[in-house]
Amino acid sequence: xxxxxxxxxxxxxxxxxxxxxxxxxxxxxxxxxxxxxxxxxxxxxxxxxxxxxxxxxxxxxxxxxxxxxxxxxxxxxxxxxxxxxxxxxxxxxxxxxxxxxxxxxxxxxxxxxxxxxxxxxxxxxxxxxxxxxxxxxxxxxxxxxxxxxxxxxxxxxxxxxxxxxxxxxxxxxxxxxxxxxxxxxxxxxxxxxxxxxxxxxxxxxxxxxxxxxxxxxxxxxxxxxxxxxxxxxxxxxxxxxxxxxxxxxxxxxxxxxxxxxxxxxxxxxxxxxxxxxxxxxxxxxxxxxxxxxxxxxxxxxxxxxxxxxxxxxxxxxxxxxxxxxxxxxxxxxxxxxxxxxxxxxxxxxxxxxxxxxxxxxxxxxxxxxxxxxxxxx
Amino acid sequence: xxxxxxxxxxxxxxxxxxxxxxxxxxxxxxxxxxxxxxxxxxxxxxxxxxxxxxxxxxxxxxxxxxxxxxxxxxxxxxxxxxxxxxxxxxxxxxxxxxxxxxxxxxxxxxxxxxxxxxxxxxxxxxxxxxxxxxxxxxxxxxxxxxxxxxxxxxxxxxxxxxxxxxxxxxxxxxxxxxxxxxxxxxxxxxxxxxxxxxxxxxxxxxxxxxxxxxxxxxxxxxxxxxxxxxxxxxxxxxxxxxxxxxxxxxxxxxxxxxxxxxxxxxxxxxxxxxxxxxxxxxxxxxxxxxxxxxxxxxxxxxxxxxxxxxxxxxxxxxxxxxxxxxxxxxxxxxxxxxxxxxxxxxxxxxxxxxxxxxxxxxxxxxxxxxxxxxxxxxxxxxxxxxxxxxxxxxxxxxxxxxxxxxxxxxxxxxxxxxxxxxxxxxxxxxxxxxxxxxxxxxxxxxxxxxxxxxxxxxxxxxxxxxxxxxxxxxxxxxxxxxxxxxxxxxxxxxxxxxxxxxxxxxxxxxxxxxxxxxxxxxxxxxxxxxxxxxxxxxxxxxxxxxxxxxxxxxxxxxxxxxxxxxxxxxxxxxxxxxxx
Numbered sequence: 005x006x007x008x009x010x011x012x013x014x015x016x017x018x019x020x021x022x023x024x025x026x027x028x029x030x031x032x033x034x035x036x037x038x039x040x041x042x043x044x045x046x047x048x049x050x051x052x053x054x055x056x057x058x059x060x061x062x063x064x065x066x067x068x069x070x071x072x073x074x075x076x077x078x079x080x081x082x083x084x085x086x087x088x089x090x091x092x093x094x095x096x097x098x099x100x101x102x103x104x105x106x107x108x109x110x111x112x113x114x115x116x117x118x119x120x121x122x123x124x125x126x127x128x129x130x131x132x133x134x135x136x137x138x139x140x141x142x143x144x145x146x147x148x149x150x151x152x153x154x155x156x157x158x159x160x161x162x163x164x165x166x167x168x169x170x171x172x173x174x175x176x177x178x179x180x181x182x183x184x185x186x187x188x189x190x191x192x193x194x195x196x197x198x199x200x201x202x203x204x205x206x207x208x209x210x211x212x213x214x215x216x217x218x219x220x221x222x223x224x225x226x227x228x229x230x231x232x233x234x235x236x237x238x239x240x241x242x243x244x245x246x247x248x249x250x251x252x253x254x255x256x257x258x259x260x261x262x263x264x265x266x267x268x269x270x271x272x273x274x275x276x277x278x279x280x281x282x283x284x285x286x287x288x289x290x291x292x293x294x295x296x297x298x299x300x301x302x303x304x305x306x307x308x309x310x311x312x313x314x315x316x317x318x319x320x321x322x323x324x325x326x327x328x329x330x331x332x333x334x335x336x337x338x339x340x341x342x343x344x345x346x347x348x349x350x351x352x353x354x355x356x357x358x359x360x361x362x363x364x365x366x367x368x369x370x371x372x373x374x375x376x377x378x379x380x381x
Numbered sequence: 382x383x384x385x386x387x388x389x390x391x392x393x394x395x396x397x398x399x400x401x402x403x404x405x406x407x408x409x410x411x412x413x414x415x416x417x418x419x420x421x422x423x424x425x426x427x428x429x430x431x432x433x434x435x436x437x438x439x440x441x442x443x444x445x446x447x448x449x450x451x452x453x454x455x456x457x458x459x460x461x462x463x464x465x466x467x468x469x470x471x472x473x474x475x476x477x478x479x480x481x482x483x484x485x486x487x488x489x490x491x492x493x494x495x496x497x498x499x500x501x502x503x504x505x506x507x508x509x510x511x512x513x514x515x516x517x518x519x520x521x522x523x524x525x526x527x528x529x530x531x532x533x534x535x536x537x538x539x540x541x542x543x544x545x546x547x548x549x550x551x552x553x554x555x556x557x558x559x560x561x562x563x564x565x566x567x568x569x570x571x572x573x574x575x576x577x578x579x580x581x582x583x584x585x586x587x588x589x590x591x592x593x594x595x596x597x598x599x600x601x602x603x604x605x606x607x608x609x610x611x612x613x614x615x616x617x618x619x620x621x622x623x624x625x626x627x628x629x630x631x632x633x634x635x636x637x638x639x640x641x642x643x644x645x646x647x648x649x650x651x652x653x654x655x656x657x658x659x660x661x662x663x664x665x666x667x668x669x670x671x672x673x674x675x676x677x678x679x680x681x682x683x684x685x686x687x688x689x690x691x692x693x694x695x696x697x698x699x700x701x702x703x704x705x706x707x708x709x710x711x712x713x714x715x716x717x718x719x720x721x722x723x724x725x726x727x728x729x730x731x732x733x734x735x736x737x738x739x740x741x742x743x744x745x746x747x748x749x750x751x752x753x754x755x756x757x758x759x760x761x762x763x764x765x766x767x768x769x770x771x772x773x774x775x776x777x778x779x780x781x782x783x784x785x786x787x788x789x790x791x792x793x794x795x796x797x798x799x800x801x802x803x804x805x806x807x808x809x810x811x812x813x814x815x816x817x818x819x820x821x822x823x824x825x826x827x828x829x830x831x832x833x834x835x836x837x838x839x840x841x842x843x844x845x846x847x848x849x850x851x852x853x854x855x856x857x858x859x860x861x862x863x864x865x866x867x868x869x870x871x872x873x874x875x876x877x878x879x880x881x882x883x884x885x886x887x888x889x890x891x892x893x894x895x896x897x898x899x900x901x902x903x904x905x906x907x908x909x910x911x912x913x914x915x916x917x918x919x920x921x922x923x924x925x926x927x928x929x930x931x932x933x934x935x936x937x938x939x940x941x942x943x944x945x946x947x948x949x950x951x952x953x954x955x956x957x958x959x960x961x
Contacts, residue, residue, distance in 0.1 A: 018490070023476065217474075218474050219470055219474030221463065
């Protein structure tokens with residue numbers, strides 16, 4: 005290719021990019037999807053959605069208000085995880101549970117103090133099991149609260165130095181046990197998927213629907229130029245969305261960032277290119293905006309939300325579903341994001357996952373270059 | 382010059398429709414076009430015109446056969462062709478959310494027009510298309526004619542060697558059509574550009590040096606336009622309607638006769654073409670005239686299609702005995718913000734009359750229509766439809782009117798029968814009445830053979846029949862048709878008007894908008910709208926008096942229209958100048 009050819013090529017790509025930018029700026033729906041949507045998602049997931057179990061209403065039934073029992077109940081009252089209602093009748097507690105005014109009952113039987121002095125006290129913990137996940141967490145917290153109290157008491161009773169075994173637990177990478185720490189970085193996956201795949205498919209399908217491609221195709225414009233001119237503006241838009249999410253996670257939600265910012269930018273770029281590639285692939289096959297939006301939702305957005313480990317734990321999925329997640333780029337990206345944000349540059353995770361994303365980029369871009377033709381049928 | 386710009390040799394192209402069916406779009410088509418000539422592809426809908434142009438631009442690939450554009454094999458090197466030709470697709474293919482200037486810049490950049498030559502070229506194009514004052518307007522806000530001119534300007538940003546135009550004047554008013562043709566004529570005459578275009582306006586074919594008549598994927602005839610006209614030599618006559626009869630009535634009668642190929646109203650008289658050489662039917666005073674392209678074209682197609690003749694039909698209950706005005710419009714105004722779309726429009730339509738609203742794109746025809754049908758409230762003025770005031774009795778007025786919208790607005794996923802059943806029940810017909818009305822519609826509109834086809838899959842002409850059938854189910858007194866013949870071919874238009882004439886004879890009042898000026902000849906009264914105002918109204922003969930008859934030939938409706946609109950625009954600008 006001569007120098008002149010190259011300049012002509014560059015000029016055509018720039019012309020297409022300029023056209024696309026005008027359209028983005030003038031079309032409220034692109035702005036809505038590219039800028040408003042990320043902001044809404046950040047606010048929604050950041051403030052609205054929390055997977056933390058805090059201030060759980062529990063009934064603490066003290067059938068015999070002996071000092072030891074009230075002391076044990078105080079442990080619940082002071083815990084940030086519980087909102088304890090102290091009462092003396094089990095009947096009353098059961099009624100509250102039925103009405104779902106409390107999610108659990110901690111029952112200290114009338115013989116609690118006596119049994120405790122004999123070294124064999126039992127505490128009954130009943131948990132509302134409608135939400136199994138939450139129930140398990142409440143159960144674990146209640147056990148923890150009791151164990152802590154028991155340990156404290158033991159330390160008081162026995163000599164300070166001669167305590168048997170003390171349990172010191174600590175949550176690594178998310179010390180504050182705050183679900184925002186993994187939800188907000190995970191949001192980046194959704195935002196990039198939305199802008200990269202969804203928006204790209206929609207704008208190409210719109211050109212098919214309006215018949216603008218027919219005139220555009222009968223010009224010296226080549227297919228690769230068309231693809232570049234189409235994707236670069238949305239790449240930039242995606243980067244803006246990415247920046248918004250990053251800033252929000254750092255400054256609105258105080259999520260720690262322990263990895264390298266360059267690594268973060270690198271993997272995000274890879275994922276954005278994957279999303280664009282999928283978008284272009286879909287739009288080469290689908291020529292109506294309605295079908296394009298449905299297909300992109302099902303192929304990219306929903307899996308990124310449900311099957312990436314962003315919200316639901318991959319290990320607790322059935323094996324068949326888990327197998328599917330291995331082909332989803334979002335899975336690797338979520339793992340990478342959580343590592344880079346919370347754990348740092350852990351190369352043993354970063355390298356293989358980045359390599360997989362890189363391979364996907366190449367496959368998708370080559371494929372979309374292949375299938376996009378300047379043909380009408 | 383005798384070089385060939387386009388050589389098409391035994392081209393065949395099929396499309397898959399649905400899982401099983403294949404449609405043959407082009408079946409062994411061959412023709413060629415000389416460099417620097419103007420050629421036209423003409424033919425009814427579905428003839429394969431658009432497919433042929435798309436093959437020539439490399440947007441489609443032929444199944445078999447050869448195609449050479451500017452000496453380049455279209456199948457092998459489509460990009461090279463795309464570098465060198467200018468192409469204007471049928472649908473407005475430019476970006477509506479970009480301004481006129483931005484669209485031009487985009488195409489100039491894509492075609493590599495140098496910065497240095499741009500100012501001169503843009504100036505020239507703006508002069509040619511008269512788009513100069515609108516460079517900063519969004520393309521989506523241009524009128525239909527202006528959009529077409531912008532499309533042409535973009536295809537011309539760098540003087541292509543060859544220009545391919547797909548129905549450049551479809552849906553464009555006569556004034557813009559005239560302007561577009563001036564541009565095309567200039568290109569061929571001054572710059573020796575090869576132009577190949579598709580058209581469904583047969584008078585346009587006459588301006589070309591070479592014409593290819595396509596029908597269902599095959600070439601029926603090709604050659605100079607006069608060669609096609611010559612096919613009807615000695616068979617074309619003009620007849621005066623007898624005393625007390627309308628030209629339309631005589632035309633309908635002639636069309637029903639077996640030895641007549643075609644009959645159209647023509648400046649108060651009727652022009653007809655016989656199937657074979659001979660003389661006019663008995664009882665008709667007629668003089669022989671020179672054949673036009675259209676006459677030859679209809680003769681060619683006569684063996685292919687019979688639908689025009691059978692298109693007459695009867696209502697179940699003819700409407701008789703009404704004496705009131707069907708529609709009374711007084712000082713009708715409609716504002717959209719500060720923009721006056723309809724500006725003090727007044728007219729009356731009598732019962733059983735065919736009334737035409739003519740005007741360029743954006744004249745206010747559709748807005749007026751929507752108000753008449755009670756779809757849009759008027760800003761001021763009075764509107765009476767079937768004797769009912771639309772302000773107070775909108776619902777009962779609606780029961781008495783039928784409305785056929787400009788775009789096909791039936792349910793594409795429902796079959797013909799399902800659509801009819803649905804609309805019948807929407808009009809409150811049930812049980813026996815509904816069965817009777819739907820079978821009447823199926824029979825009268827000859828939809829029986831397509832009854833179980835989804836309406837989206839119907840061929841163009843059938844879609845329109847179905848739309849009309851649905852609008853007539855509840856036996857309305859007044860039928861409104863908005864641009865019913867826009868984008869349909871000459872045969873479908875004949876058929877359509879045959880039905881309209883029959884409806885009028887049986888007492889239905891018809892109000893129709895159109896920008897085919899010759900169709901105004903079918904109307905009893907016509908009003909010409911521009912810029913939201915009525916510029917002239919009266920019978921077609923009254924309007925034709927606005928222009929002096931040319932030697933030996935009465936002025937056409939199209940000439941009259943152009944004269945009236947231009948005069949009004951001229952006066953307008955003169956008034957504005959004197960006010961300033």
